[in-house]
Amino acid sequence: MKLPQFEYACPTTLHDAVALLAARAGDAKALAGGQSLMPMMAFRIAQPALLVDLRKLPGLREIKVSGDGVRLGAMVRWRDIEDDARLASAHPLLKAAIAHVAHYQIRNRGTVGGSLAHADPAAELPGIALTCEAEIAVMGKGGARTIKATDFFLGALTTALEADEIITELRLPPWPQERAKSRRWGFQEFARRRGDFAMAGVAAFYDLDNSNKAMNTHIGVIGIGDRPHRLPAVEAMLNGRAIDDASIERVAAATSAAVEPQDDIHASAAYRRALVGTLVERALTSAAA
Amino acid sequence: MPIRFEVNGKQVTVEVEPRLTLADCLRQQLRLTGTHIGCDHGVCGACTVLVDGDAVRACLMLAVQAEGSKVVTVEGLSNDDGLTPLQKSFRKHHALQCGFCTPGFITTAHALLSEEPDCDADRIRDVLSGNICRCTGYISIVEAVLDARAAYKSNGGKP
Numbered sequence: 001m002k003l004p005q006f007e008y009a010c011p012t013t014l015h016d017a018v019a020l021l022a023a024r025a026g027d028a029k030a031l032a033g034g035q036s037l038m039p040m041m042a043f044r045i046a047q048p049a050l051l052v053d054l055r056k057l058p059g060l061r062e063i064k065v066s067g068d069g070v071r072l073g074a075m076v077r078w079r080d081i082e083d084d085a086r087l088a089s090a091h092p093l094l095k096a097a098i099a100h101v102a103h104y105q106i107r108n109r110g111t112v113g114g115s116l117a118h119a120d121p122a123a124e125l126p127g128i129a130l131t132c133e134a135e136i137a138v139m140g141k142g143g144a145r146t147i148k149a150t151d152f153f154l155g156a157l158t159t160a161l162e163a164d165e166i167i168t169e170l171r172l173p174p175w176p177q178e179r180a181k182s183r184r185w186g187f188q189e190f191a192r193r194r195g196d197f198a199m200a201g202v203a204a205f206y207d208l209d210n211s212n213k214a215m216n217t218h219i220g221v222i223g224i225g226d227r228p229h230r231l232p233a234v235e236a237m238l239n240g241r242a243i244d245d246a247s248i249e250r251v252a253a254a255t256s257a258a259v260e261p262q263d264d265i266h267a268s269a270a271y272r273r274a275l276v277g278t279l280v281e282r283a284l285t286s287a288a289a
Numbered sequence: 290m291p292i293r294f295e296v297n298g299k300q301v302t303v304e305v306e307p308r309l310t311l312a313d314c315l316r317q318q319l320r321l322t323g324t325h326i327g328c329d330h331g332v333c334g335a336c337t338v339l340v341d342g343d344a345v346r347a348c349l350m351l352a353v354q355a356e357g358s359k360v361v362t363v364e365g366l367s368n369d370d371g372l373t374p375l376q377k378s379f380r381k382h383h384a385l386q387c388g389f390c391t392p393g394f395i396t397t398a399h400a401l402l403s404e405e406p407d408c409d410a411d412r413i414r415d416v417l418s419g420n421i422c423r424c425t426g427y428i429s430i431v432e433a434v435l436d437a438r439a440a441y442k443s444n445g446g447k448p
């Protein structure tokens with residue numbers, strides 16, 4: 001369907017953008033790449049009276065890599081992440097996950113901020129943000145604040161953002177560089193066609209201690225339930241253990257038992273339960289290789 | 290509201306409602322009907338155009354967002370001297386039947402080959418995964434793009 005009517009504003013400062021959203025609290029929406037919002041409006045799932053285009057806001061397109069970690073400006077596109085050679089070492093897990101996001105043309109427009117705010121349960125970036133314990137920096141009429149990814153995703157398409165708040169940056173904690181070999185990671189997802197939303201996906205990393213045992217294990221899933229989440233019981237099974245075929249097999253079975261997947265038109269709950277176990281197995285196998 | 294942008298090398302000024310997509314603006318206001326609309330919500334790729342060199346879905350972009358940019362449609366990729374090497378290759382490999390999806394495949398493949406004239410079949414399949422064709426079965430399309438690489442390579446990314 002053609003889009004419903006709305007007003008359009010294209011402010012040049014963050015301050016003005018926030019003021020525009022605040023003045024129409026709840027009835028206005030930020031517009032970034034439009035790759036989720038435009039289809040939502042075509043389907044009348046969203047009908048904002050005002051769109052506030054973020055494209056002229058300065059300073060939101062930068063990817064910063066430093067000892068503090070990786071910072072992705074809200075208007076950084078999937079394409080920019082793909083093209084940034086530094087990220088291969090600065091955050092290989094991020095880079096691997098983003099390779100699965102959408103198709104070529106969509107990757108030229110879709111943004112970090114849009115993906116976080118849209119909060120699709122199967123989206124890769126929210127899964128990475130949550131698994132890596134990232135923080136999301138936002139600006140609203142009350143000023144700036146940061147929200148932990150754990151507190152940000154509240155349900156399908158639902159976040160802790162206030163109606164007048166704009167995401168400015170995603171802050172991922174540093175990925176170890178000096179002992180790079182001791183950080184092991186894997187990302188696996190399954191979609192019928194590459195670029196489509198995954199039926200399920202798994203992001204995993206752990207560090208090896210001096211006796212080659214896993215510690216600091218993080219395992220997050222996407223496409224299961226109404227938001228990305230970690231599997232603390234499964235993580236605990238790996239910490240303090242050597243990662244070998246036997247432990248991977250146990251953990252895969254425990255994952256299938258631990259998750260509470262949903263039925264939908266893409267896959268049944270039983271299928272997703274089996275799938276996520278297989279994906280954990282693959283992710284840990286590639287991590288250990 | 291009035292907006293100004295460049296289409297196929299010419300500056301245009303059009304009066305649009307904010308809700309008009311770039312795809313509808315190109316087709317209805319500028320009469321560039323080579324840009325096709327298959328789904329109108331971002332899944333088929335038929336509406337692909339180049340905005341500042343990048344392949345994008347024109348149905349997922351508002352015309353007002355194109356203000357100040359350089360837009361190239363499938364019309365802008367051809368010339369008066371006949372078919373371009375990419376178009377010739379599509380014909381040679383029977384990479385189209387009804388032709389509805391073809392403008393989207395041509396613009397997408399052109400963007401890819403301009404940037405990565407050395408891409409392999411896997412990369413081509415990955416990039417074309419966002420375009421749907423209901424007739425050809427894709428094999429001939431991938432072959433056509435593979436075959437057109439030479440023309441882009443010998444000319445530093447230009448066909």
Ligand SMILES: Cc1cc2nc3c(=O)[nH]c(=O)nc-3n(C[C@H](O)[C@H](O)[C@H](O)COP(=O)(O)OP(=O)(O)OC[C@H]3O[C@@H](n4cnc5c(N)ncnc54)[C@H](O)[C@@H]3O)c2cc1C
Pocket residue numbers: 029030031032033034035036037038039054074075100101102103106109110111112113114115117118122123124125161165166167168195196197198330331332
């Ligand atoms: C066919 C198709 C396949 C796709 N497949 C995938 C996939 O596999 N994985 C995946 O992750 N995504 C996928 N997407 C979605 C795509 O990645 C979107 O680009 C992304 O979800 C939203 O980013 P955007 O910049 O386009 O945001 P928009 O569409 O512009 O906005 C989305 C929402 O975020 C809000 N918003 C945007 N920016 C901000 C900000 N800075 N602060 C506060 N609110 C903001 C908007 O108000 C809106 O509610 C797909 C989309 C399509 C059409």
Ligand code: FES
Pocket residue numbers: 325326327328329330331332333334335336337346347348349
């Ligand atoms: S018409 Fe734009 S993607 Fe289908």
Ligand code: FES
Pocket residue numbers: 384385386387388389390391421422423424425
């Ligand atoms: S040639 Fe008919 S849809 Fe592609």
